[in-house]
Amino acid sequence: MSSSSVDIGTLERAEATFDDLPDLADNLIIKSRSFHRQYASLYFVRLLKLRPAVLAQAKLRWESLPDKPKYVPKVLDTGIKRCYVVGTIYVEMQLKPNVLKDLTEETSISAPTMPRKYKGSEDKISIEDESGRIELVGAILEKEFWVTGTVVALLGKETAAGSFEVQEVCYPGVAPQPPIPQNNDNSKYVALISGLNVGADPATDLKLQLLTEYLTGELGTMDIQKSSSRITRVVIAGNSIGTRQLIEEDQKTKKYGYDSTRYDAAPLNQFDELLEELCASVPVDIMAGEKDPVNCQLPQQPLHPSLFTKAKENATMRSVTNPYWCKMDDVTFLGTSGQNVDDIFKYADSDDPIVMAERCLFWRHIAPSAPDTLWCYPFQDNDPFILDNSPHVYFIGNQRQFEQSTIEGPEGQKVRVVLVPAFSETGSIVLVNLGTLECSEICIDV
Structure with missing residues (x-):
């Protein structure tokens, strides 16, 4: 990554070891789809x-x-x-x-109010x-x-x-956790982002451009560029592709069935271009979200590479599942795009989502309300949402605001719980320090 001044020289992107944890990831991949089974x-x-x-x-x-x-x-x-x-x-x-x-009470086919x-x-x-x-x-x-x-x-x-x-x-309590090796390098970070909603509102285009320039090291002073060069990986936690609002004339014209003339490829193309620019500088993992063009039931499968005609040419782009497991510099991450905590939220009087995220760790299950009120695939021989081992970082995307806490178990387990705000609404990026697991929020505001 080059700095903006020739006199300063060249900044090198920091690197961290990466493991996609195939044993855990494989449980989240649906190899044979069959919805004729009972839950x-x-x-x-x-x-x-x-x-x-x-x-x-x-x-x-x-x-x-x-x-x-x-x-x-x-x-x-x-x-x-x-x-x-x-x-x-x-x-x-x-x-x-x-x-x-x-089905028995509704006289129309319109969806009931949630x-x-x-x-x-x-x-x-x-x-x-x-x-x-x-x-x-x-x-x-x-x-x-x-x-x-x-x-x-x-x-x-x-x-x-x-x-x-x-x-x-x-409750079952916090699951066992592999210890984190002592790491004296506190200068490497992972960037967590969610809710980009690219193309949904032209007013956010400038924020998205500034986000891209920050992550690629093209924005700000030399100190800011040095800071961005320490980001070893970017994880985008769902709801990346927005949907443009129909103009009033289109809303009045109602047709039955699918109308191909209303399809707008602009948001997807814009996101593809954003990814192409990012992946040229830093590895990027893309999780699916509730509003993305992929199956709605958990676990959501990776977004198909054919959606990204430009970005897929970069080996640094990875389309991954939701939920998502990975390990970076021996720090284990588990994240979701937010549907699990949003659904648990509806069961409680509390309005504090971080408490609900913490409870998942004590329950040893990140989506207990599936399949009752949260759509999921009808697994027969396993439940991929069970926590046999605790992650070191558990992040939830598409939340209202940034929050963090630390959960401790009786055997020395420590889990950093992080709420990642929707970028299109807050302009927030969350940086996780791979050495200390401390989290910080960076806001891009125009």
Whole structure:
């Protein structure tokens, strides 16, 4: 990368080792598509794999109590004596989407309005396993954070009405984590960006140009150029390609079926040109997002290379899945484009998304609400959203603002949780220091 002044000389782009973690990435690639399967297998596999972890935590926590409560293997075998069970949470919500209900009650084919929150005053919470389902009661229900699909252990006893009165809740806890080797080089960074929405609004074009110039080292003073030269990789976390708004005349003209005359290739071509310029200077990983031209169900598959006629010629461009695992300088990254946390957000009264991202680590599952309210592929033999190992950095794209926190586990695990704002709305880039895992926000404002 060359500086803007000939007298200063040439700046070299910093480099970091890279591993695409094929064992983890392979689980996210859908090799054979079949949607004729039932989702029950996904819940069964999830419970089967997470049960040992949550049971170990429950035994450690509860079997030393004075009354020595015992573990009951089946939720339907609980009695009036205090015990604990392990199962999958199910939250029955009146406000959440229901396809069958929509088909029977709606008189038109227009999509129903999506509520901001699914949570309501008449929600019913249950726990289920292979034997059946039992409704939960108790004051603790108002204090805890309940999401369909989470695997938990519950301490309590059965009531005369046949419900299970919950006294305490136990989660699987933070998964094991490989230690980070001591790294004294604190001068290398990874740039996290999301929500570019290229082409959606001409007003953001200047911000996108400044972003490109910053990342390629063509913007600002020598100090700024030195800083950008320390960026070893750029990860774009979804919602990259925008959609132009239809003009008023087009909105009045309604046609049935697909109308090819309304297709606008300009946003895609503009993004392709942006990538071509970036990839000539720095490696770029592109994750799919909710609004990108790819399958909507998780895990989203890589954007097809044929979409990028110019950028695909660069070996530094990689189209990857959402969620996405990788390792840079022995620092393991896990990221999503935001759909998982956005859906969990609808289950809670809280409006703090970083808390919801943190909970995923304690649940050992990054998308528990799939497939109930979050679309996902009907896996049969595995659940790729389970965390067998914790990453060192867990980032969530397309959020309202930049936030970061650190989660610590009982065995010394430390996970940096990062919320990456949508660039088209905030002009924000997040830099992760590969030596310290500290994160900083850079804002481009015009």
